[in-house]
Amino acid sequence: MANIAVEERIHAARSGRRTRFGLSDETRAGWLAIAPWLVGFAIFTAFPFLASLYFSFTKYDVINPPQWIGLDNYQRLFTHDRLFPLAIRNTFIYALMYVPLHLVASLSVALLLNEARHARGVFRTAFYLPSMTPAVATAYLWVWMLNPNDGLINRTLRWLHLPAPAWTVDPFWTKPTIVISQVWMMGSAMILFLAALQGVPKDLYEAATLDGAGRWERFRSVTLPMISGVTFFLATVSIIASLNVFTQGYVMFDKDGGPQNSALFIVMYLFKRAFGSGYFQMGYASAIAWILFLMILVITVIQFRLSKRWVYYEHEGG
Amino acid sequence: MAATGKTLAPASSARPAAAPAKMATSRPEKPRAWLRPGTLATYAALIVLAVAFCLPFVWLVLSSLKPADEIYAGTWLPSRWMWSNYADVFHAAPVLDWFLNTLLVTTLAVVAVVMSSSLVAYGFARIRFPGKRPLFALVMGTYLLPGAVTLIPTFLIWNKLGAVNTFWPLWAGNLFGSAFYIFMLRQFMLTVPQDLIDAARVDGAGFFRIYWNLMLPLVRPALVAVAIFEANAKWDDFMTPLIYLNNPNNYTFALGLASMKDSFKELGTQWSLLMAASVVFTVPMMVLFFLFQRYFMEGVTHSGIKG
Numbered sequence: 001m002a003n004i005a006v007e008e009r010i011h012a013a014r015s016g017r018r019t020r021f022g023l024s025d026e027t028r029a030g031w032l033a034i035a036p037w038l039v040g041f042a043i044f045t046a047f048p049f050l051a052s053l054y055f056s057f058t059k060y061d062v063i064n065p066p067q068w069i070g071l072d073n074y075q076r077l078f079t080h081d082r083l084f085p086l087a088i089r090n091t092f093i094y095a096l097m098y099v100p101l102h103l104v105a106s107l108s109v110a111l112l113l114n115e116a117r118h119a120r121g122v123f124r125t126a127f128y129l130p131s132m133t134p135a136v137a138t139a140y141l142w143v144w145m146l147n148p149n150d151g152l153i154n155r156t157l158r159w160l161h162l163p164a165p166a167w168t169v170d171p172f173w174t175k176p177t178i179v180i181s182q183v184w185m186m187g188s189a190m191i192l193f194l195a196a197l198q199g200v201p202k203d204l205y206e207a208a209t210l211d212g213a214g215r216w217e218r219f220r221s222v223t224l225p226m227i228s229g230v231t232f233f234l235a236t237v238s239i240i241a242s243l244n245v246f247t248q249g250y251v252m253f254d255k256d257g258g259p260q261n262s263a264l265f266i267v268m269y270l271f272k273r274a275f276g277s278g279y280f281q282m283g284y285a286s287a288i289a290w291i292l293f294l295m296i297l298v299i300t301v302i303q304f305r306l307s308k309r310w311v312y313y314e315h316e317g318g
Numbered sequence: 319m320a321a322t323g324k325t326l327a328p329a330s331s332a333r334p335a336a337a338p339a340k341m342a343t344s345r346p347e348k349p350r351a352w353l354r355p356g357t358l359a360t361y362a363a364l365i366v367l368a369v370a371f372c373l374p375f376v377w378l379v380l381s382s383l384k385p386a387d388e389i390y391a392g393t394w395l396p397s398r399w400m401w402s403n404y405a406d407v408f409h410a411a412p413v414l415d416w417f418l419n420t421l422l423v424t425t426l427a428v429v430a431v432v433m434s435s436s437l438v439a440y441g442f443a444r445i446r447f448p449g450k451r452p453l454f455a456l457v458m459g460t461y462l463l464p465g466a467v468t469l470i471p472t473f474l475i476w477n478k479l480g481a482v483n484t485f486w487p488l489w490a491g492n493l494f495g496s497a498f499y500i501f502m503l504r505q506f507m508l509t510v511p512q513d514l515i516d517a518a519r520v521d522g523a524g525f526f527r528i529y530w531n532l533m534l535p536l537v538r539p540a541l542v543a544v545a546i547f548e549a550n551a552k553w554d555d556f557m558t559p560l561i562y563l564n565n566p567n568n569y570t571f572a573l574g575l576a577s578m579k580d581s582f583k584e585l586g587t588q589w590s591l592l593m594a595a596s597v598v599f600t601v602p603m604m605v606l607f608f609l610f611q612r613y614f615m616e617g618v619t620h621s622g623i624k625g
Contacts, residue, residue, distance in 0.1 A: 026446055026525070030446065031441075033437050033440055033526075034453065036493065037434070037494055037500065040491065040493070041456070044468065045463065047471065049463070112363055116360060116361065124615075129371075129375070129604065132607050134600060136599070140575070140596050141378050142374070144378075144592075184374065195618075244465070244466060250560075267466050285470055289467045292464060292467070
């Protein structure tokens with residue numbers, strides 16, 4: 001009896017009395033605690049999400065009420081718009097360059113750092129600091145660094161008698177220009193890789209060495225599988241980020257997409273149609289947003305599917 | 319090659335068995351291990367790369383100190399050190415206003431997001447209520463939702479509220495928590511022992527007392543990490559002010575800096591002033607980094623990534 005009374009008291013302490021609405025104190029507290037997020041989700045996520053789907057089927061200039069036009073926006077985007085397919089192409093070329101380079105660069109530096117026993121903190125700071133630089137300052141810095149005539153990079157290349165590309169002027173080189181400035185900011189990816197590398201159990205390497213595995217074999221058979229969780233996370237996030245590229249292209253190439261629109265990306269084009277002077281085509285821009293969303297959704301789903309083949313999770317739900 | 323790969327697989331599943339072998343295999347560390355060729359090559363590579371990563375900063379600062387006519391001269395050091403460039407920047411544009419605007423927006427955004435995200439995270443981490451699991455899955459879903467999809471209707475909402483050209487749209491969204499920070503803080507709060515909470519409950523503390531008096535102090539390092547991530551993000555933010563602000567005195571630093579190049583159009587770009595403004599804009603982030611380095615690294619490591 002006494003036992004039951006104690007248990008009841010603990011239970012009462014944990015979940016509280018039921019109120020007149022039949023909710024326990026705990027349930028009420030839970031919903032109250034997450035209430036800010038629920039309200040924000042309704043106003044700033046769920047509603048805009050559905051509204052932009054609706055707008056994408058309308059013609060809407062903010063001043064006059066939206067006018068339903070069915071699939072016209074989508075049809076025009078793919079058949080009558082010269083710039084939209086170009087923006088998609090540019091965005092994907094950029095992503096294809098940026099994502100692998102970003103992952104390889106940050107992993108390589110992390111591997112080097114992981115080897116170093118001395119002064120690791122100093123090196124880590126040197127590689128991390130660039131990612132603290134604000135995006136607009138980074139854009140200016142690299143436009144100036146890669147200035148075809150007077151930039152530090154081309155001066156160095158000419159000094160070494162190497163070809164010096166017209167980075168910011170030649171349509172072929174505008175995307176690499178942005179890629180370089182972004183790979184420079186790989187700090188947080190590098191830190192994540194470093195943490196993952198330090199988490200690989202040492203005895204795995206020792207066992208592999210006993211089995212006669214060389215350096216490369218150990219990297220391929222131990223390191224890569226053991227850090228695949230982090231690699232997957234970084235790949236997912238950086239693909240999404242690169243498909244949403246905006247600020248760099250906008251600031252580096254004076255808003256318009258650069259020479260021959262070679263730096264016109266999907267979100268820049270969306271922005272131009274929605275907020276560019278003389279446009280305010282909210283319906284058309286919403287259709288662009290939804291195409292972007294669907295592309296990202298498909299890519300992310302495929303990635304999650306594929307991840308089952310190559311991502312190794314030690315703990316369940318890791 | 320493939321054979322080695324296969325023999326490795328069982329080794330990883332037999333880890334406990336491999337552990338005792340550790341003692342036998344660990345050879346005594348050679349004295350002066352850092353003198354070995356492999357290690358030397360590692361340090362050489364690290365030094366070259368670290369210099370390469372830092373050179374742009376050096377170039378930025380040196381460029382900002384050059385006289386206007388020397389910027390194209392291709393020398394490293396300025397012939398005259400133009401510290402006056404920094405004073406000129408503040409006269410060339412309302413830089414001080416931009417700085418203070420950004421400081422205000424960043425502060426409001428940080429306070430709002432820390433308070434709201436931690437409360438929501440507490441709800442998801444330590445309170446049992448029906449519907450919790452699917453709701454938390456929804457939180458994570460919104461993290462992957464690209465901002466472009468909600469951009470236009472969100473603008474229309476603020477427009478309806480008459481908040482275009484005010485700072486509200488730049489930070490007020492933070493009052494409702496942010497998916498990534500909620501996730502991160504929840505992870506930290508899950509590590510607080512249940513005994514502590516039960517003890518507080520038995521002593522008669524309510525759920526919100528526990529949040530305020532127990533949870534928040536216990537996860538303070540994580541709160542600091544969230545605060546500096548958000549400070550960095552808001553200091554950096556370019557697109558939101560670009561959409562909502564159109565009066566130059568109201569600009570944030572990011573927007574103002576981006577507009578500076580346009581204002582030079584007729585005279586030709588004055589790179590040294592642009593570089594000086596970029597330095598002024600960047601320095602607070604560097605200070606933040608050096609002050610809170612430990613939290614930064616911890617925050618990045620424990621959770622994921624900044625935008």
